[in-house]
Amino acid sequence: MAPFNKTGFVFSFVCAILFASLLIDSAIASETTADYDSVIVIPKVKINRLDRTMHSRGILRYKKVKENIYVIPLEAGNGTAKVAELKASGLFDLVEPDYKFSLDQVNEKKYTKIIIHSSEQNPPESNTNNIQPAPSVEAKEITPNDKGFNAQYYLRETNATKAWSTTVGSSLLVGVLDTGVDENHPDLVGKVVNDSDSSSDDLTDQIGHGTEVSGIIAANTNNNQGIAGISWNTMIFPVRVTDESGQARVSTVVSALDKAYSKGVKIVQISLSTNQFSQVLKDAVAQAQARGILVVSTSGNSGANELRYPAAFDGVIGVGAVNQSREIESYSTTGEHVALVAPGSSIYTTSLSSGYAAVSGTSFAAPQVAGAAALIWSVAPNLNSSEVRDILIKSAIDLGEAGKDPVYGYGLLNTEAAVEIAKTRQANRTAY
Structure with missing residues (x-):
């Protein structure tokens, strides 16, 4: 085998990351653009009269999102006026912009503080000097x-390593609605479930975000290479909801939630957010929850005190980010939608080109909660999604003001304590 060229690898990898970061910066900047280039509608008429209704409004192209929900592309610069016109027509039960989402990673940290290694190199040691052990029931730590x-300090900080003495997870399916995934990554080979019903779905991850999220949740573990996933045996069902520029839309996320349910997904991880409220998205999330799916999302990376969606919808677990001293990260959005926090600084995980990287953002805090939820269900498969959410909240390590607060929510993820509570509940149920 040819010798590994460290300099060439790092240079090309950093160039790719810089390009991806520029795309994401563009997506964030356009999140709240006043004008819109597409709109979501729910027609009042039956499907057999839809064409006539659309054509009467000068709409010749539209795409089905799900049953009786459609997205209409609009001419540039005409979005706001068209939304008002369609609302005034009386032909639709709902008209709203097809809002854009931004990926919740910290771009400036990603390429200035990044630690890049190929699968052939040894990773760095993590600096854990400032980390205090989380209080928990005494348990053997699995290494x-x-x-x-x-380099994965966050596994000890959230007591995932102690939870592993009870369970390393089951084959439960987690849906990752993101930028796709590198299913050929050595730490993700055999962990990705493809959508075999659709040959048109391209899962290629050109940005790396989805690959990074997936590794945190379920990387191949104890295989003498790379990293450890939180739930060792869990499988990933990726749905690419972003375009080539890194932008996602409400319509693509709504469609992806339906697709995830059709594949038997129990947990959906959404590491992107918007500050724009969407009734269509709210209804889609509520439907997913009614179908038994636990939705985990980011609190956002705006650094402001504002609601971000879908985290702000009822029942969703919104996750903020803390540093290695358990202090809230400056970029982590605060507000009533924050339910939990998890480490979000220099999270070592899988990345593109069979490599590994340290990444930062609420994007990488939230998957730790999704992985913990998968471990909970592995010991208590009869729990419903609301019960799993309740366990994650009740087991959290309180930070900040006593009880729930808008900065830390209910506190820091405590995976071991959550698994122990779930195990006890399962035992109590089977005893009767």
Whole structure:
């Protein structure tokens, strides 16, 4: 095998990351643009009269999102006026812009503080000097043989390593609604479930975000390479909801939630957000929850005190980010939608080109909660999604003001305590 060219690898990898970061910066900047280039509608008429209704308004192209929900592309610069016109027509039960989402990663940290390694290199040691052990029931800490494990400080900080003495997870399916995934990554091979019903779906991850999120949740573990996933045996069902520029839309997320349900997904991880309220998205999330799906999302990276969606919808677990001293990160959005926090600084995980990287943002705090939820269900499969959410909240390590607060929510994720509560509940149920 040819010798590994460290300099060339790092240079090309950083260039790719810079390009991806520029795309994401553009997506964030356009999130709240006053004008819109597409709109979501729910017609009042039956499907057999839809064409006539659309054509009467000068709409010749539209795309079905799900049953009786459609997205209409609009001419540039005409969005706001068209939304008002369609609302005034009386032909639709609902008209709203097809809002854009931004990926919740910290771009400036991603390429200035990044630690890049190929699968052939040893990763760095994590600086854990400032970390205090989380209070928990005494349990044996499991140490896998993955070469990058010592760089994954967040696994110890959230007591995932102690939870592993009880369970390393089941084959439960987690939906990752993101930028796609590198299913050929050595730490993700065999962990990705494709959508076999659709040959048109391209899962290629050109940005890396979805690959990074997936590795945190369920990377191949104890395989003497790379990193450890939180739920070792869990499978990933990726749905690419972003376009080539890194933008996602309400319509693509709504459609992806339906697709995830059709594949038997129990947990949906959404590491993107918007500050724009969407009734269509709210209804889609509520439907997913009614179908038994637990939705985990980011609190957002705006650094402001504002509601971000879908985290602000009822029943969704909104996750903020803390640093290695358990202080809230400056970028982490605060507000009533924050339910939990998890480490979000320098999260070592899988990345593009079979590599590994340290990434930051609420995007990488939220998947830790999704992974913990998967561990909970592995010991208590009869729990419903509301019960799993309740366990995650009740087991959290309180930070900030006593009880729930808008900065830390209910507190820091405590995976071991959550698994122990779930195990007890399962035992109590089977005893009767």
